[in-house]
Amino acid sequence: DQQVKQNSPSLSVQEGRISILNCDYTNSMFDYFLWYKKYPAEGPTFLISISSIKDKNEDGRFTVFLNKSAKHLSLHIVPSQPGDSAVYFCAARTTSGTYKYIFGTGTRLKVLA
Amino acid sequence: EAQVTQNPRYLITVTGKKLTVTCSQNMNHEYMSWYRQDPGLGLRQIYYSMNVEVTDKGDVPEGYKVSRKEKRNFPLILESPSPNQTSLYFCASSPGDSPTGELFFGEGSRLTVL
Numbered sequence: 001d002q003q004v005k006q007n008s009p010s011l012s013v014q015e016g017r018i019s020i021l022n023c024d025y026t027n028s029m030f031d032y033f034l035w036y037k038k039y040p041a042e043g044p045t046f047l048i049s050i051s052s053i054k055d056k057n058e059d060g061r062f063t064v065f066l067n068k069s070a071k072h073l074s075l076h077i078v079p080s081q082p083g084d085s086a087v088y089f090c091a092a093r094t095t096s097g098t099y100k101y102i103f104g105t106g107t108r109l110k111v112l113a
Numbered sequence: 114e115a116q117v118t119q120n121p122r123y124l125i126t127v128t129g130k131k132l133t134v135t136c137s138q139n140m141n142h143e144y145m146s147w148y149r150q151d152p153g154l155g156l157r158q159i160y161y162s163m164n165v166e167v168t169d170k171g172d173v174p175e176g177y178k179v180s181r182k183e184k185r186n187f188p189l190i191l192e193s194p195s196p197n198q199t200s201l202y203f204c205a206s207s208p209g210d211s212p213t214g215e216l217f218f219g220e221g222s223r224l225t226v227l
Binding site for chain 1: 215
């Protein structure tokens, strides 16, 4: 039972436009939601996170939105750049006293020049 | 430089030959964990450790062992590797009181079991 789902395996966007990556979750017992970026042959790199008590967090070109009623979060990248081309994973951390991280299956973003 | 270091980065082995993938972090983090990445399945947590001598199973612990005798090290042990453990493995760490929940990842260890 995948508790964190990324339903779009891939996304292509023109350089300069907005990229929107989506993630759905099925469990309410998460305290943090995170986005990671991964290039081939490298470890995942932290991008941005949001606490479950907030609905928006912004860091430069990256904004994460959390809709708790819909159990949905999204990552907006504006403007998109060719260097943003990578696989993006969303993740959630449980609040059960121990920290279990559950990752989605990833979305491959391609930013076209 | 703050980092998580895994070794080996690449390994080809045969079924049944015990192996250990080491993980070390120099950030004094309490939390450490192991993940495997497989096509179409994303990253799945194998084991995690909240602190020294405290470990717990993740979602896919079968066939793996871990130990946390020191804060900085968290080795992953495959007692009798099988071909279905061929995968890309990542170690990660985090401070216990992280304000962002951020995990710091190593560069990965690609394991092939023949």
